[in-house]
Amino acid sequence: MAKKKPPSRAECPVERSVDIIGDEWSLLVIRDAFDGVRRFGEFQKSLGMAKNILSTRLRHLVTHGILEVVPASDGSAFHEYVLTRKGRDLFQVLVGLRQWGEHHCFQPDEAHSVLVDTEQGRPVRALEVRSESGRPVTSTETVVKKVAEKKPRAKR
Amino acid sequence: MAKKKPPSRAECPVERSVDIIGDEWSLLVIRDAFDGVRRFGEFQKSLGMAKNILSTRLRHLVTHGILEVVPASDGSAFHEYVLTRKGRDLFQVLVGLRQWGEHHCFQPDEAHSVLVDTEQGRPVRALEVRSESGRPVTSTETVVKKVAEKKPRAKR
DNA sequence: CAATATGGTTTCAAAATGAAACCATCCGGA
DNA sequence: TCCGGATGGTTTCATTTTGAAACCATATTG
Incomplete structure (x- = not known):
């Protein structure tokens, strides 16, 4: 879940990565983001996860600079979650x-x-x-x- | 944790992978295995995790064919956990x-x-x-x- | 401006985690 | 060979996280 822990101080880069994205939901949210999913409701429907959990995960990913919140592309007052450069770098x-x-x-x-x-x-x-x-x-x-x-x- | 769930039937390979190794501890156990850690106690000390959790994770990874149990390399009666081919294929x-x-x-x-x-x-x-x-x-x-x-x- | 869709938060029971105690086997030394 | 410690776990139980459902505020639609 969105960790209360201070940023990992591990010297191992794998560990720092895993501390941030090493849980099932985060990785699946990111996968969906790569597939073009942007809206809260889309993620929720696609992943079939509880809204409260999705909410914490999105917040977590935004906090860590993997997703960012942008105005909705359709001009509505809602907003969307899109991958940052840091997030796109998870492609590999x-x-x-x-x-x-x-x-x-x-x-x-x-x-x-x-x-x-x-x-x-x-x-x-x-x-x-x-x-x-x-x-x-x-x-x-x-x-x-x-x-x-x-x-x-x-x-x- | 070691899932009780039946094997994932998702059509997305990312999802199946994540369902198996998508938790913090499993990935860190695998990292240690790549680094040559083989014994229960070594994993536990290296990762600083509770023994019961390590126990379930090792069992989980063995069940999924990522690690296998082999006789200890030092001839003692203990055994060791080593990466299988499937496990080594997580290198990338x-x-x-x-x-x-x-x-x-x-x-x-x-x-x-x-x-x-x-x-x-x-x-x-x-x-x-x-x-x-x-x-x-x-x-x-x-x-x-x-x-x-x-x-x-x-x-x- | 009423009804519904969207994007959440709150609540609470169930499940997972983690610390510690406990336990069985193995090994090394006297 | 017998004792003490090391090794590799399991059990117990309190705490944390999860997930389902209800609830709620704002936005959009008719």
């Missing part, structure tokens, strides 16, 4: 979740939606993690380098 | 979360750990979503194509 994460789900959460004969590029109408490629030199690397070929203890710069 | 998702966190959840002067490839010891590249032709595409250049209503194949 959503694509990763999508591709993993496609690969591991469906039976071979089961149909699922597909992410296609609008230009060609063909499915996007599988995400690849690449080294700086461009070589694809697997998880076993990488390691997390802990942050060096910030050595206070010698006075100069 | 974790990398996505990491890179987003690095970019959006740290102050410019704040240090954070870094994922490097062991071969060169240099940070991996930023994930890119590419079209089938290899062109990088943004979220605005893609669309989710809903699954065609499975048309029962005409009898032949």
Whole structure:
């Protein structure tokens, strides 16, 4: 839920991300936002979630700069929730979740939606993690380098 | 928590993924597993979570084939939890979360750990979503194509 | 200007969480 | 081999979060 906790001070970026968007509803709200959902009622209907929970989630995402509130695009007095740059930058994460789900959460004969590029109408490629030199690397070929203890710069 | 719910029948792969791993603890357990954590006590200490919750999460991840229980590598009678192929395939998702966190959840002067490839010891590249032709595409250049209503194949 | 749609908030029961106590097995040493 | 501690849990219970439903204020529509 929208955490009362102070912003995560973890040194691990994964942890900070998860602290913000690592709950089911937030990720699904973001997915809907990528799909063009903008209005409170649309989210609620699409996700089938309780209004109070949606309300806290939207507030949470706005607070964290992932969504922003803008005047309704149809000129009415209502407002809408749209992804910020920060929110759109979650694209790779959503694509990763999508591709993993496609690969591991469906039976071979089961149909699922597909992410296609609008230009060609063909499915996007599988995400690849690449080294700086461009070589694809697997998880076993990488390691997390802990942050060096910030050595206070010698006075100069 | 470990859901009692039957496996998600959503047609959206993102939703199925999120239904399985879309909670804070599961993702952090998986992150630790990528970092080589294998023992119950290690997870518990690393994550600082209650043992009962860790217990349900590990069971949940094992049930869903993301972790598997193997005999302890040190020959003791205890066992260990290691990522399966399915679990390792979450690499891109974790990398996505990491890179987003690095970019959006740290102050410019704040240090954070870094994922490097062991071969060169240099940070991996930023994930890119590419079209089938290899062109990088943004979220605005893609669309989710809903699954065609499975048309029962005409009898032949 | 009345009726309804929209976008919430409040209330309250049920479920999940987390801290702590408890417990069984394993291991290492005297 | 037997004792004490480490390991890997489960149980218990108070607190927190969730979710369904009722309620409410403003906006829009007829």
